[in-house]
Amino acid sequence: MSRLIINRRRFLLGSAALGSGLAVSGCDQFDFLAQRDNRVRAVMERANVLTYSAQRALIGDQVLAREYAQSEIRQGMKPNGSTEPTTPEYMFLREANFEPYRLTIKGMVDREVSFSLAELRNMPSRTQITRHDCVEGWSCIAKWTGTPLGPVLDQAGVRPGARYAVYHCFDNIQRTLSGDVLYYTSSDLVDAYHPQSILSYGLNDQALPVSNGAPIRLRIERALGYKQPKYLHTIELVDDLAPFGRGKGGYWEDNGYDWYGGI
Amino acid sequence: MTEPEIAPPQRGPLVYRQSIWTRLTHWTWALCLFFLLLSGLQIFNAHPALYIGQQSGFEFDNAVLRIGAINTPEGPRGQTTVFGQTYDTSGILGMSGPEGNPVYTAFPGSVTIPSFRDLATGRVVHFFFGWIFVAALFVWFLASFINGHLRRDILPKPSDVGGLPRDVLDHARFRFHHGRVYSPLQKLSYFTVFFVLFPLIILTGLTMSPGMDAAWPWLLDVFGGRQTARTIHFVVMVLLVAFFIVHIAMVLLAGPINELRSMITGWYRTSPGTQSQEGDRS
Numbered sequence: 356m357s358r359l360i361i362n363r364r365r366f367l368l369g370s371a372a373l374g375s376g377l378a379v380s381g382c383d384q385f386d387f388l389a390q391r392d393n394r395v396r397a398v399m400e401r402a403n404v405l406t407y408s409a410q411r412a413l414i415g416d417q418v419l420a421r422e423y424a425q426s427e428i429r430q431g432m433k434p435n436g437s438t439e440p441t442t443p444e445y446m447f448l449r450e451a452n453f454e455p456y457r458l459t460i461k462g463m464v465d466r467e468v469s470f471s472l473a474e475l476r477n478m479p480s481r482t483q484i485t486r487h488d489c490v491e492g493w494s495c496i497a498k499w500t501g502t503p504l505g506p507v508l509d510q511a512g513v514r515p516g517a518r519y520a521v522y523h524c525f526d527n528i529q530r531t532l533s534g535d536v537l538y539y540t541s542s543d544l545v546d547a548y549h550p551q552s553i554l555s556y557g558l559n560d561q562a563l564p565v566s567n568g569a570p571i572r573l574r575i576e577r578a579l580g581y582k583q584p585k586y587l588h589t590i591e592l593v594d595d596l597a598p599f600g601r602g603k604g605g606y607w608e609d610n611g612y613d614w615y616g617g618i
Numbered sequence: 619m620t621e622p623e624i625a626p627p628q629r630g631p632l633v634y635r636q637s638i639w640t641r642l643t644h645w646t647w648a649l650c651l652f653f654l655l656l657s658g659l660q661i662f663n664a665h666p667a668l669y670i671g672q673q674s675g676f677e678f679d680n681a682v683l684r685i686g687a688i689n690t691p692e693g694p695r696g697q698t699t700v701f702g703q704t705y706d707t708s709g710i711l712g713m714s715g716p717e718g719n720p721v722y723t724a725f726p727g728s729v730t731i732p733s734f735r736d737l738a739t740g741r742v743v744h745f746f747f748g749w750i751f752v753a754a755l756f757v758w759f760l761a762s763f764i765n766g767h768l769r770r771d772i773l774p775k776p777s778d779v780g781g782l783p784r785d786v787l788d789h790a791r792f793r794f795h796h797g798r799v800y801s802p803l804q805k806l807s808y809f810t811v812f813f814v815l816f817p818l819i820i821l822t823g824l825t826m827s828p829g830m831d832a833a834w835p836w837l838l839d840v841f842g843g844r845q846t847a848r849t850i851h852f853v854v855m856v857l858l859v860a861f862f863i864v865h866i867a868m869v870l871l872a873g874p875i876n877e878l879r880s881m882i883t884g885w886y887r888t889s890p891g892t893q894s895q896e897g898d899r900s
Contacts, residue, residue, distance in 0.1 A: 385731045386732040399746035402749050410829040410833065413833045418833065421831060433676050490741075491664040492661065492662070492664055493665050496672060576828070577828050607738075613741065617828060618828075
């Protein structure tokens with residue numbers, strides 16, 4: 356019995372020492388979690404897969420994000436991330452008022468197709484007033500006008516094996532010594548075919564400004580801002596995200612953010 | 619000659635007060651709340667302002683809290699604005715770290731995970747422990763409903779309401795009664811944590827998810843918008859930190875060895891005069 360008590364006392368003293376140690380030495384002992392290839396981090400990242408599965412099971416494929424009243428538009432749409440791309444391709448298009456712009460659908464499709472801005476504008480359109488939620492925590496309500504992505508994909512004929520849509524963009528989100536890093540992200544086909552997923556060319560009843568992603572910005576309204584790619588030029592249907600960037604499915608995803616982006 | 623008087627017992631019986639489920643979930647929460655708090659402050663640092671309503675005001679003002687740094691003629695200073703009142707919080711909020719090499723984050727690196735700016739990692743840690751926190755709460759509710767902990771110790775009865783003033787006075791005088799069940803004040807505080815604060819912090823957390831807002835649009839109506847939900851999430855965090863401080867203070871005042879033993883082994887030493895029951899130890 357006495358042995359037990361000593362052990363218990365030792366245990367208590369030990370826990371107290373451990374607890375106060377954690378408290379006084381700050382939190383840098385958890386900095387290893389920031390290493391992208393750390394095993395503990397990999398285990399923790401599995402929670403994001405759980406979140407994705409849980410939300411996909413809970414939310415119907417067609418359930419809409421909330422749409423707001425005109426009166427809720429109390430400010431301009433806050434530009435974030437890239438606001439003025441400097442790649443030659445983009446600067447040329449911008450100079451030409453986006454006349455030569457083409458949106459291409461390729462990859463696992465029956466036929467590769469591309470559309471000019473005028474062709475996209477002549478397709479059936481959808482206007483929605485929605486809330487943009489940035490991963491940083493802020494929100495901004497704006498009115499988006501564009502053509503739903505699903506019917507556009509249908510014109511190319513998505514093949515049965517396709518699982519993801521990869522969205523390629525013009526903007527150099529990051530400039531490095533070894534060249535520009537171009538923005539890209541991806542979604543599953545549920546998000547791609549969602550009724551509110553639109554190729555937007557209009558913002559708050561005006562032509563989409565450059566700072567917000569002209570000429571085309573995809574909206575995926577049930578996800579965070581980094582899943583709303585600006586300066587979109589190509590949509591590639593694939594069954595695997597590994598060949599792109601660092602293989603995580605997007606620029607921010609390659610930098611440690613979760614792929615689903617619905618939370 | 620008189621009969622030798624029998625001395626009254628110096629201490630009450632050891633009672634088995636905390637079930638394995640209570641103990642397991644208790645320590646799980648302790649771990650989770652530690653990581654949730656520190657990763658949550660990392661997430662907050664990405665946009666250190668709180669608002670009321672659906673959206674954040676950039677061209678109008680609906681902020682209730684802002685933490686940042688400003689330049690003054692004497693050099694940079696940390697500044698916190700709460701409900702329009704601005705305070706200099708240099709060294710703690712907005713600007714912290716060593717003199718000559720300050721860090722301009724809302725909360726200092728000593729209370730964030732990781733210690734440097736890394737929103738992506740903060741989110742990974744936060745959501746991982748968020749799931750465990752919720753799973754533990756589910757287990758606790760189920761077990762406590764079945765084993766009677768909920769009815770016996772958490773849900774206040776009419777008699778607890780009557781006994782509350784006396785219990786408040788006793789606590790104020792640091793006179794603690796170690797009974798078989800919780801005192802009225804304990805019941806009330808744990809009831810608040812389990813039925814108000816824990817549900818609130820989970821639901822306001824879910825309201826910040828655009829996916830969940832589509833699934834359960836009533837979340838936005840209940841909390842008055844995503845940004846209000848974010849503000850409530852932060853306020854409940856502050857209340858939970860306050861609860862933690864009082865909780866630890868009470869453990870220390872009421873006898874830390876006995877209190878800790880009950881949360882590790884389940885056995886709790888009651889006050890002298892407590893009636894013995896079958897199953898107690900001496």
